[in-house]
Amino acid sequence: MLPPSMIRDWASRLIASEVDADPSSAQTEIATLRVYEKLRRQLCAPVGVDGFQALASRALSLAKSQSPRLSAVQVTANGCLRGFGENEFRLDTDEDGEVGIILIAQLLGLFLTLLGEAATVRLIEGAPLQIEVKAKLDTTGRSNFATGTSYFGPFEDILLEADQLRNVSERLETLVDKHVGIEEVMSVAGNIRNIATVLDVFTLIRSKAGGSQR
The missing domain is CATH 1.10.287 (Helix Hairpins)
Structure with a gap:
């Protein structure tokens, strides 16, 4: 498995690529949401919606232990993020970038262990660089969360x-x-x-x- 420093660097580069892809929206919390949504779409395939939701919830729990800024963020029943990038989650650029890297790195770490490095890299490289984040909220109407x-x-x-x-x-x-x-x-x-x-x-x-x- 890749060492934590390399996983963190990978997360940082994924977020940076989304910022570069849309310079008009340089807020890194939006870039983090784009990366997360891209991972959700790609990684749901091998583990299913429930499997992704469980892994994302655990990744968020681990990330919260590193950054209290994530305390209000939740993973919805279908694996989406709620509370990240909304008005109440306003950080300066440096803080926001760090929080996003922590979250994405934890998610990548879990999937690297589950699927292996080669399969995880292949899935992520196969994802389109730019995606549409249709909603920052869970639009399914379900309110049951996995919060830790x-x-x-x-x-x-x-x-x-x-x-x-x-x-x-x-x-x-x-x-x-x-x-x-x-x-x-x-x-x-x-x-x-x-x-x-x-x-x-x-x-x-x-x-x-x-x-x-x-």
Whole structure:
């Protein structure tokens, strides 16, 4: 799996390409919405609407832990974003760009784990560069949201354990930055983060499929 820095760079370049594609609308929250909608349309195909909605909800939950600015943003029942780019979500350019990168990077990370690098890249490269974002709201009239880790039984516990693994990975990376001669620990940190992401994907798929019911 790609390291987090490369996934973040990928997210940044996707958003930048949308800004360049429509210079008259240089607001990066609009560019982020365009990228997200493009990903939604392309990635719904292999996992279905429910699968995408579950993964997007988890990505948003992880992004919220990095940026409180996303606290009011929600994923609708059909996988669209609500609350991002609306009037109450006004940021300066630098803040907005960072928030968008965080969200898109988390989404890409989950799909890279689920589908693999080659399949994910192929799906995204096959998407048209420019898309029409028909609505920033869910126009289906459904109001049920997935706003975070709202799973029952073992699934919520597994997601909490995945978060703990992610914290361990971050602490190990911090140690590598502080001390010389332990660079090998960075690969261990990456492996731990990959395990956390695998747990995310496993939990989301199983919870959508009826959980541990047999």
